[in-house]
Amino acid sequence: MHKIRNKFYSRPFLESLFFTQNKWHQHGVLLHTLRVLYYVVKKGYYGFIPAAIMHDFGKPVTAFRKDAEDFEFHEYSFTDHEEVSYNIIKNWSFVSNYTKNLVRYHYLIRDIKKSKTEDLDRYAKKKKIWESLDDDMHKDLELFLLCDDLGKGKKRR
Secondary structure, rough: OOOOOOOOHHHHHHHHHHHEEEOEEOHHHHHHHHHHHHHHHHOOOHHHHHHHHHHHOOOOHHHHOOHHHHHHHOOOEOHHHHHHHHHOOOOOOOHHHHHHHHHHHOOOHHHHHHHHHHHHHHHHHHHHHHHOOOHHHHHHHHHHHHHHHHHHOOOOO
């Protein structure tokens, strides 16, 4: 797990919260979150509302510049932000385990696809997690990912 822990007043935290995150997100984390919430409600997936609000809590905390492209375009990477988001909410008694799992695994599908070609150890770990989840959670993660993608806006570059 990546160990970046930005302070709330740090430049990476504030820039990622309010400005464009990277080439896949047209908006900062705050507006992206509101857009995901909009699509969750628009599609009638009301059980996703809490996860839509909390799914990227860990992004500003984990924002870092990974490579030359990040520096060139003033963008950020967010390795394992979903696990950090989960760790923020995991002890909140008013949040259901279902929502905690949506937050924790909302990037799992994409992570499996990406790591299959880039990092076979990570792929094996993520695939094992996927296999431990039931079919209903698989379906819900697919639907949530759709809303998350819609919340990103149009791709740049």
